[in-house]
Amino acid sequence: MKEQGQQGQERLAGREQPARREPWITPYLRMYSGRFALYLILGVMTLLAASMLMFTSGFLISKSATMPYNVLLVYVPIVGVRAFGIGRAVIHYVERLVGHDAVLRILSKMRVRLYRILEPQALFIRSRYRTGDILGALADDIEQLQNVYIRTVFPSLIALVLYAAAVIALGFFDWTFALLIALYILILVAVLPYISLILTRKMDTEVKRERNGLYQKLTDAVMGIGDWVISGRSADFLHEYEQDEAAVMHKERKLRAWARWRGLIGQLVVGLAVVSMIYWSGGQAAAGQIDYTLIAAFVLVVFPLADAFLPVSEAVQRLPEYRESLNRLERISGGGDGSGEGRAEGRRPAGSTGRKGRRSEDLGGVSVSPEAIAGAASSAHLKLEQVRFAYVAGDSNSVDGVTLDIPQGKRVAVIGRSGAGKSTLLKLIQGAIAPAAGAITINGMPPADFGDDGIPRIISVLNQSPHLFDTTVANNIRLGRPDAEMEEIARAAELAQLGGLLAGLPQGLDTPMRETGQRFSGGERQRVALARVLLQNTPVLILDEPTVGLDPRTERELLSTIFQSTTGKTLVWVTHHLVGAEEMDEIIFMEHGRILMRGTHAELMDREPRYRNLYHLDCPGD
């Protein structure tokens, strides 16, 4: 596994690690064994019907050529020919429907399974796979797995069943000849696929990897197209890129050439089988073992039967294609508490996700009484005392001796550059990770004790890019509290000052958001998310850089809405700018996990020249 990441998600696939692997293909074969059996039977019957059509036809006209006195003698084969002809079409139609239905059922189960695996690590996914769309890739992987069944497993199984059936049927006539035919088919269903797999596996993988490389290279270049144009080096890039393409093309050409030759070899085997069949049936007929009318039947049946065996090589050769998807899924499911990978990423606390995973399995992790949760849900006192935390034991602390006292209703701004420990601080407050030293409490109890279901009743989060789901505005807001009445949703929207926007939309709150809310501007999206958080109505609200990417006017307007609509709530506001800092009760400056300076806006303006300089960037006084 040497894939150099196409996207960041490859980080996962690109690392050898001892984590146990969970199978993704076989359990479902077992789970749906009934449907699969049906599908298999239908698949075999389809091919049998096609074969029998030719067999009966050959027999029919041979029999007719003997000019029987009674036409009724050929009546049975006439009916047979028609029945097999129509039957093959009908059975094939049903077969495909049954197959797709089974696979779609599996897909549904796989989706739920993947979701269950990812759910406990929800808060860490973003930081663990920093770049790339790992989630999109995993979803695609599952889609990809449907091909395993439809294009590889099923055709191979059907071929095997038919193989056995053909050899046994022939065995009734002549065991030695049956063995010869068995040998021919063996070449088609085993020898050729095996050789093919051996020959192409390496190059297939290489082609795939190199194509990923091309993908990355081109994405890179198109993103930086302005730089290429200005540097005047576009031609250099194009030349280099075409060379890479040519290298891939060369390999692909070889693969294709082999595929063509493989096809030819397969056909040669079929041709030889036909010839053998002619000799055998002719000999048998001459010896009086079989009727002369069966010669045509036996010879003609070879062609449709071969259709079942020829595609096996291709089906088997696809195996490496699924490997990458399977690897990714197997690792993600097996590595649920494998800390090696977390360590490698340097972001994930050793073992902490595993602990979390267990907690969400058995709800016994909630060690706080429902009354205490209800109490904290109306008023929460946050306390941090000398909190320390390091993602990797022995490394420098991400949060290093932070002490904070945040009674209900206090508003705190946290500022610092990336890597100063702000995100870690937020995760500690949410109980997603536990401090290595010191204590964090909500109303005197550690946040983790409130459990996965308790924390969202106490703390809500508005971050840089809250996800808006592909449904209506109202449904997106309703997620804050599913049992909310329409009026409450409308009120939350009003509080988030969405009123004007919604009034301008013909469908108002029932306007669809579209995928990730593309219909709305950045500021508008944040307001919808704000309405959702307001409906969630928790005593504590974490604001994690909610205004990054907004222009100054929108930034100010959004902040002013947030501050107005959250009176009485505790705010922990991580910010990259200082606009609105004067609204805060305390401002904390973090650097290397420590608090560098703290105080109110007025105090800091007065005391700290550094703070003054920074503040003037946002609010240039004159």
Place this chain on the structure above:
Amino acid sequence: MGKGLMKYKGIKPVMIMMAGLTLIQTIAIILQAKWLAEVISALFAGAKLQEQTGGIGLFLLAFMVRQGCGLLMQKTAYRFAEQTGQSLRKQVLSKLFELGPRFAGQEGTGNLVTLVLEGVTKFRNYLELFLPRMLATGITPVLVWLYVFTLNKTSAVILLVTMPILIIFMILIGLAARKQTERQLQTYRTLSNHFVDSLRGLETLKFLGRSKGHIDSIERVSDSYRSATMRTLRVAFLSSFALDFFTMLSVASVAVSLGLPLVQGRIELLPALTVLILAPEYFLPVRMVGADFHATLDGKEAGEAMESIIGAAEEEAAKVAPVPAGADLRWTPQSTMVLRGVGLTHEAKRGPDENAGDVAGKAEEAGAATADNAAMAGDLAAVPQPDGVRGSNEIEEEVKEADIVEEAAQAGNADYAIEAGVRPSLDGVDLEIRGMGRIGVIGESGAGKSTLIDVLGGFLRPTAGSIELNGTVLGDLSPVGWREQITYIPQKPYIFSGSLADNIAFNKPGASPAEVKAAAEAAGLGTLIASLPGGLDEPIGGGGRPLSGGQEQRVALARALLSERPVILLDEPTAHLDIETEYELKETMLPLFEGKLVILATHRLHWMRDMDRIIVMEQGRVAETGSHEELMARQGTYYQLAALQREGLR
């Protein structure tokens, strides 16, 4: 389909060769059937096996000639498809680089990359499949039928009648399936995106305490998706069912129709057997066309999408006036640039709604979402797959639309912009820039700051007005002579996969290590380099060490310094950074701007005090220009912007 095929280079000899091969192949098919029937009927008549060796040999020979022809045809088609695909890709890529970042931004990087990589594969697949299929359909059934006709008229009639019925049914059912899909398209899309939407929103769901309850929802939606898909598949599969049904029925009818005259002794076994063997061969080419239909359609559309990019670029190129010989495009302290009435109107950004007209194309292409899926295509023909790949068709549509807008603008229809609901990004901009100095461009979002920078960088061609550079009147600033004068630092600079040094030396690949080091130091990368194990040789960019936003800006800055180009264009270099990083970066940048022409567009007002001149943009126009003090005294647009930012929140 396929009319446009003839324009591809070298197609004629390929076609002739393949037509010849198809002809040989068809003859081999007929002979193979004939000789096989002869052997069988001879054996049936009681002839000795030994006497049949010749016949069997001939059969095997015909059989192998047939397969050999098939192989040669595949090979020829593959080579042709490979070459054509390659040349198309080369063209598209070079045109893409001509069209520049604005076009790439409009179309979306992901879409373009997918189009170039997967689109070319699809297109190749199309050529590879289409050529042999077209020839086989045109030649084989006709010859086979003629031969059957000479043997047995009844069978020939049956075959002749079945073919049109089969084709009509296939088309009718295909259309019905498509209609059904279109009706449910929105539902499909929502359902199929639901899972990926849920995964991406997992963090948000967790914050909301809804992540566990959502499992039920996934299960439910997956199930509805399955039933919706199956509903469509029931119709979609009917198409290939019709194909199967009529073929099989026809073969069966032929067999039965041969049986009766045989019983009555009106015909011999030999011709009857030959006809029976040939009947499936008669239908084979059409069946293969049916099986590959979606893959070919898909590839064809991809090809057209790429052609339209090439077309767009050529149209653009045609509009660029040649640079007069001897024009001096270099920027020196004595240089001047005058913009007169520069305006720019481009299509309004299309919302997802407006894609509705595209539905049919989407449904088509969704069937065979990726080249890998080609074989599945027949199966899931009408079902959109949740692959997130935007329709190649859509690009085509957009490009076409862009053409219309351009044409109308060219026609000088002054009111067009209003009629079409697009507003100009730049509107009658008059500007004069002399020598070196720092120029700030400020304004609210959508005021035209970035568009102005793009025009100055030569990425966008103004649709109105003229630009005079050192006395030479130019239509736009895309000439290479000007591009060599500028460096461009966008909000998110391009860090490509390579070493830090390579990235810095991007505009000047021949720079010495010492020069690179000096530029890096000047841009404030010294501490970073010292902390990296590989120093300047540390790999960065995709697959390498990730850099923070501030570090990326510094790399871009070092790149600009090293290239020693006199003009630096900056588009919102610091807005997304945290305030400390912004402060430090500004401190680094300001001294480096000395002695250059710097044009910096931002909505961060603090930069303006350090600018020699400020251009205030408002709704695509230059509202006012002057120094900070002048503009403050004037109490105009700039003053109001400043007033807004001066106070805290209200």
